[in-house]
Amino acid sequence: MKAKLFVSKLNQLTKALISMTPAQREIVHQSIQALDSEISIDELIQPLFDAKSQCPHCDSSQFKKWGKAGGIQRYRCNNCSKTFNNKTKTPLARLHKSHIWQAYAHCMQLRLTLRQAAKICDINLKTAFLWRHRFLQAQAGKNDDKLSGIIEVDEFFLAYSEKGSKTLSYRQKARNRGGNIDKRTKKGQVAILLSIDRSKHMIAPILSANTSSEIAINLIDNIEENSVLCSDGSWAYVKIAAQKGCDHKRLINNKIRVMENIYHIQTVNGAIANFKAWINGSMKGVATKYLSHYLAWFKENSAKLDKQQILLSAYGRQQHYGT
Ligand SMILES: [Zn+2]
Numbered sequence: 001m002k003a004k005l006f007v008s009k010l011n012q013l014t015k016a017l018i019s020m021t022p023a024q025r026e027i028v029h030q031s032i033q034a035l036d037s038e039i040s041i042d043e044l045i046q047p048l049f050d051a052k053s054q055c056p057h058c059d060s061s062q063f064k065k066w067g068k069a070g071g072i073q074r075y076r077c078n079n080c081s082k083t084f085n086n087k088t089k090t091p092l093a094r095l096h097k098s099h100i101w102q103a104y105a106h107c108m109q110l111r112l113t114l115r116q117a118a119k120i121c122d123i124n125l126k127t128a129f130l131w132r133h134r135f136l137q138a139q140a141g142k143n144d145d146k147l148s149g150i151i152e153v154d155e156f157f158l159a160y161s162e163k164g165s166k167t168l169s170y171r172q173k174a175r176n177r178g179g180n181i182d183k184r185t186k187k188g189q190v191a192i193l194l195s196i197d198r199s200k201h202m203i204a205p206i207l208s209a210n211t212s213s214e215i216a217i218n219l220i221d222n223i224e225e226n227s228v229l230c231s232d233g234s235w236a237y238v239k240i241a242a243q244k245g246c247d248h249k250r251l252i253n254n255k256i257r258v259m260e261n262i263y264h265i266q267t268v269n270g271a272i273a274n275f276k277a278w279i280n281g282s283m284k285g286v287a288t289k290y291l292s293h294y295l296a297w298f299k300e301n302s303a304k305l306d307k308q309q310i311l312l313s314a315y316g317r318q319q320h321y322g323t
Contacts, residue, residue, distance in 0.1 A: 008087070017207070039097070039300075039308070040098075041092075041098045041099075041101050041102070041311060042072060042073075042098075044308055044311060044312065045086055045087070045092075045311070045312070045315050046086055047097060048312070048315060048316075048317060049086035049229060055075075055077035055079065055080060055082070055083045055084065055090075056084050056087060056088045056089035056090075057077060057080050057084065057089070058077060058079050058080040058082075060078065060079035060080065062076045062077070062078040062079055063076060063077045063078055063079075063084075064076060064078065066083055069085070069312065072085050073084070073085060083143070087315075090315055090316055091134045091135070091137040091138050091314055091315070091316070092134065092314060092315055095130070095131065095134060097123065097127075099193075100121050100122075100123065101131070102130075102307050102308070103120065103121050103307075104117060104121050104123075104131050104135075104309070105135065105307035105310040105311050105314075106307040107120055107121065108132070108135060108297065108300075108307075108310055109301070109305065109306060109307055111278065111282070111297075111301060111311060113282055113283070114128045114129055115128075117132075130174060131286045132293075133281060133290065133293055134309070134314065135294045135310065135313075135314040135316070136293040136294075136297055137293070138314055138315065138316040139296035139299070139300070139314075139318075140292040140293045140295075141205075141206075141292045141296075141312050142207045142296065142318065143203040143204065143218070143222065144203075144222070144318070145201040145202055145203050145222060146201065146222060146223075146224060147195055147196070147197040147201050147202075147203065147222050147223045147224065147227065148197055148199075148201075148223070148224035148227050149197050149198050149199065149227055149228070150197060150198045150228045150230065150262065150263065151195060151196070151197045151223055151227050151228065151229050151230065151246075152195065152196050152197070152229070152230045152231075152264070152265045152266075152267050152268035153194070153195040153219065153229065153230070153231050153237065153265070153268060154193075154194060154195075154231065154232060154265055154268045154269060154272060155191055155192065155193050155194070155207070155210065155215070155234075156192055156194065156272045156276065157189040157190065157191055157192070158188055158189065158190050158192065158276070158279065158288075158291070159188060159190075159285075160188050160190055160285065160288050161285050161287055161288050162287060162288070162289075163286060163287040164287050165284050165287065190206060190207075190260065190288055190291060191206070191207040191210035192204060192205070192206050192207065192291075192295070193205050193207055193215060193218055193219065194268055194271060194272055194275075195222070195223075196267055196268050196271060197227075197269065198267070200302065200303065202271075202299050202302060202303075203218070203219075203222050204291060204295040204298070204299060205218040206291055206292060206295070207215065211236075212235065212236035212239070215236040215237070215240070216236065216239065216240050216243075217255070219240055220240055220243065220244065223240075223244055223246065224244075225244050225245045225246070226244075226245050226246065227244070227246045227247075228246060228247045228248075228249060228263065229241045229244075229246040229247070229248050229249070230249045230251065230263050230264060230265050231248070231249075231250060231265065232250070232251055232252070232265065233249070233250055233251070233252035237250070238250075249263035251263075251264065251265055255312055271302065275295075275298050280297070
């Protein structure tokens with residue numbers, strides 16, 4: 001459409017939108033979204049494949065088109081002679097029904113349960129489970145956001161779980177026999193470090209030992225120098241703040257929750273409460289071996305990724321969270 005015609009059409013549209021009720025505008029909004037969803041998964045990821053332009057088997061850039069299979073372009077490498085398509089060796093390889101992936105990604109955007117997503121997408125629970133974890137695989141354990149400005153940090157714990165596992169290990173059986181978890185030693189629990197800055201950049205590494213040195217290893221490279229670090233009274237953060245030249249606001253006293261009107265750890269504690277309520281509530285607990293997947297999902301959700309961004313993340317593209 002030419003620019004002049006576009007301007008005149010846009011004026012007509014704007015007038016029409018102004019005269020509509022909010023409900024009518026919502027219908028228009030949904031129609032626009034439906035148009036967007038017509039982009040196929042291959043159209044979405046092909047530019048990423050083209051940008052890399054590498055054989056997924058040997059990294060050679062010398063390959064040629066090699067027919068189509070199921071409507072999808074195949075390639076053959078001149079170097080290793082192997083064939084591949086734009087999803088080979090990515091988490092999306094060999095998954096079927098790609099025309100439903102966007103609908104499924106939308107279910108993930110809404111944080112729906114497996115049962116709800118399976119019903120909406122008309123797939124079985126096994127497929128819903130496979131897709132969920134394949135869609136999260138590429139971002140699981142990735143914690144390379146850079147935090148700056150006012151940074152909040154805290155640790156939290158979730159009960160160790162082998163949910164879904166047919167043969168429970170000794171550790172799990174012992175926990176069940178032992179009854180309540182020892183809250184003081186945090187035995188039988190998994191520690192997670194959560195840090196967020198005010199631009200919503202976030203890291204959420206799982207800690208294996210929860211020692212000061214492990215906290216430092218997981219935090220120090222992610223925080224910019226000369227930021228302001230807000231934490232509880234834990235000594236682990238004192239050294240980190242000093243090393244990075246950060247002003248350190250320690251909220252030691254429970255009665256003082258905010259310092260100088262802006263320094264607090266309420267954002268990070270709100271996110272922790274939100275994550276725990278989701279995992280222990282609608283998710284009814286998750287297996288610890290998948291915890292990094294759920295943390296990746298939580299980060300995508302906090303960053304308000306749409307269904308296409310969720311699929312691009314699933315393909316392996318790093319999204320830039322925050323503003
Ligand atoms: Zn090759």
